[in-house]
Amino acid sequence: MRKLSLLVMLAVCATLARAADPNSAIVPVQPVAAAAPANPALHGPNEFSFWAGATANEPNIIALTGDRRVSIVGLRYGRRLYQGRSFAVTYTFDLLPAVVVSQPRNVLGKDTTGHELIYGAGFSPLGFRFDLRPRHRVQPFVGFSGGGVGFTRPAPFSDAAKFNFLAALDCGVQVFQHSGHALTFGYKLHHISNAARVRDNPGIDSNMFYTAFSFFK
Numbered sequence: 001m002r003k004l005s006l007l008v009m010l011a012v013c014a015t016l017a018r019a020a021d022p023n024s025a026i027v028p029v030q031p032v033a034a035a036a037p038a039n040p041a042l043h044g045p046n047e048f049s050f051w052a053g054a055t056a057n058e059p060n061i062i063a064l065t066g067d068r069r070v071s072i073v074g075l076r077y078g079r080r081l082y083q084g085r086s087f088a089v090t091y092t093f094d095l096l097p098a099v100v101v102s103q104p105r106n107v108l109g110k111d112t113t114g115h116e117l118i119y120g121a122g123f124s125p126l127g128f129r130f131d132l133r134p135r136h137r138v139q140p141f142v143g144f145s146g147g148g149v150g151f152t153r154p155a156p157f158s159d160a161a162k163f164n165f166l167a168a169l170d171c172g173v174q175v176f177q178h179s180g181h182a183l184t185f186g187y188k189l190h191h192i193s194n195a196a197r198v199r200d201n202p203g204i205d206s207n208m209f210y211t212a213f214s215f216f217k
Helices: 002-020
Strands: 046-057 069-083 087-107 110-132 138-155 161-176 182-193 204-216
Touching: 046 182, 069 204, 087 138, 110 161, 138 182
Parallel strands: none
Antiparallel strands: 046 069, 046 204, 069 087, 087 110, 110 138, 138 161, 161 182, 182 204
16 A cells, blocks of 8 residues: 555656656647738828729710720829828829720721721829728728820821820729738729810720739838
């Protein structure tokens, strides 16, 4: 009986010594840190974006042309000017290195057989975006922009003008990621016109859909 008691005491002492040993193989379980939420309020006020859009169809609200498709690749700088609890105001400036018009071949205002691409580049220095729910991960927005584009030859008719003005109304949603980036899915009612600077001013209207990737500083 004494031997059994001695063995039990030795086992208990060995267990206590092992628990007190800092080099013991027993490692306490560390709690897993939760991923930081995507909080737009923590981002800087400067936004840098790459975006691309293309015509889905032509509503012909102002313009007279048909069967024209416009594709645009743009770089955007945005600066948040005001942020409240329910909405925010952002100034936007777009640099447009590629504006491409796909259309039937045109001679003196008449579409002929064949197809052509007209290339241009431009900018939109006048733009404002109104962001709703600016403290949330998903932010709806509406906005407008205006600027100009220079084509390599007159567009959309051969007797129109090389330089045209741009105007757009847009809306969509901006979705913020945990990485601090954001994705935008939007729609533009887009218009190209030479503002009657030459005799022929047909213009191009577009229902345009676009996507954008943004990061903030």
